[in-house]
Amino acid sequence: MLEDLDVAAIDYAARFSSAGRAERAELRERFVAFCLPFAGRMARRYRGRGEAVEDLEQVARLGLVKAIDRxxxxxGSFTAYAVITISGEIKRHFRDRTWGVHVPRRVQDLSLEVGHATALLTGESSRRPTAAELAAHLRVPETAVLEALESSAGYNPASLNAPAGAEGTAELGDLMGDVDAELEAVDDKVTVAGLLLRLPARERRMLAMRFYGNLTQAEIAAELNISQMHVSRLLSRALGWLREAMLSDRLPRWEGTDSPSDGHSLRITVAEDGGVRTVRISGEIDxxxxxxxxxxxRQAVAGAERLVVDLSAVPLVDAAGVAALVDAASACAVAEAGLSLRGAQPYVAQILGLSGLQCLLADDPPGGSR
Structure with a gap:
């Protein structure tokens, strides 16, 4: 039959090249009808894969017409060309129309090959082959076989509306998912993150080492060069403050420093010595x-040759506090007075440095204006 198909194709091509338009249409129609049984046999090779044979025959006939026209x-042989064209058309149909979930083409093709190889090796060994055996048979990496096996579930995924249970009163989707318990903790986590910034740098570091770094109190004590008893006391005090702050509308007083730091109390003292006016701030600037x-x-700038702002008792400066210090720098520039920020704690110094006030930081104010 295949030889007859090749002979008929050569004869058709010879007549088609010398025929007129009307005769060409008739020749083409007769040759397509002659080849239809061949297309049907090609389609039946792919039956049993979830598609109706009638649909596969239609796709095979479309591939046959393309092969005849091209x-x-x-x-070379028409039969060989037709086999390639029809097979490609059928595989394209499976790839584009039958997969319930989009899967890359290479994975789809490999999934089909894995299915054929699985059936073959199961018949030979009377057991289901392993991924390594499939990879060796197909000469592909084992990871590619595993990917193809996993993606095969996307060919015909189960519907979430499918009935579940014998009575069919529930759907499959009703059995999936649950209330996310972590969702209720989002507000608390955001609140704690803000409160942590109000703790001194040492306490923040200790909490990070304990609860994020999973270090023991002994390891934290060795890192900070203090006693384990001291670590335990500081952690208890920090956790107690956080707990109280979470349950209160007003920030509680932090007992870790000599100055009040409840977020609203502030002490400002001004001293003057030889034209240098020193403003000492105690508490948080927020x-x-x-x-x-x-x-x-601004009041301290008036009439001063040099202004020194002592921040040694300031545990925290937020964006509003930085803006106040920037305003003081502008006022000093207008009054042609020098300005220094002295004694800033490491965390505060880091914030000021990132805000562009690094040039004003000094441990001891030098003479003259900056």
């Missing part, structure tokens, strides 16, 4: 106290 006798700091610094 056939060139100078390039949105609740920044206005008072701004006013005090």
């Amino acid at each position: 056939y060139d006798p100078q390039r 949105r609740d106290t920044a206005g008072r700091v701004r006013t005090s610094l």
Whole structure:
């Protein structure tokens, strides 16, 4: 039959090249009808894969027509060309129309090959082959076989609306998913993150080492060069403050420093010595106290040759506090007075440095203006 198909194709091509338009249509129709049984046999090779045989025959016939229209006798056997064209059309149909989930083409093709190899090796060994045996048979990496096996589940995925159970009163989707318990903790986590920034740098570091680094109290003590008893006391105090702050509308007083640091209390003292005016600030400079700091610094600039801001008792400066210090720098520039920020704690110094005030930081204010 295959030889007859090749002979008929050569004869068809010879007549088609010398025929007129009307005769060409008739020749083409007769040759397509002659080849239809061949297309049907090609389609039946792929039956049993979830597609109706009638649909596969339609796809095979489409591939046959493409093969006839593109056939060139100078390039070889028509039968071989038709087999390749029809097979490609059927595989394209499986790839584009039958997969329930989009899977890359290479994985789809390999999934089909894995299916054929599985059936073959199961018949030979009377057991299901392993991924390594499939990889060796197909001469591909084992990881590629595993990917193909996993992606095969996307060919015909189960519907979430499918009935579940014998009675069919529930759907499959009803059995999946649950309330996310972590969702309720989002607000608490955000609140704790803000409160941690109000703790001194040492306490923040200790909490990070304990609860994020999973270090023991002994390891933290060795890292900070203090006793384990001291570590235990500091952690208890920090956790107690966080717990109280979480349950209160107003920040509690932090007992870890000599100065009040409840977020709203602030002490500002001014001293003058030989044209150098020193403003000592005790407490946090945040949105609740920044206005008072701004006013005090502007008043201190008036008539001063040099202004020194002592931040040694300031455990925290937020964006509003930075703005107040920037305003003081601008006021000093207008009054042609020098400005130094002295004694900033490491965390505060880091914030000021990132805010562009690094040039004003000094451990001991030098003479003259900056």
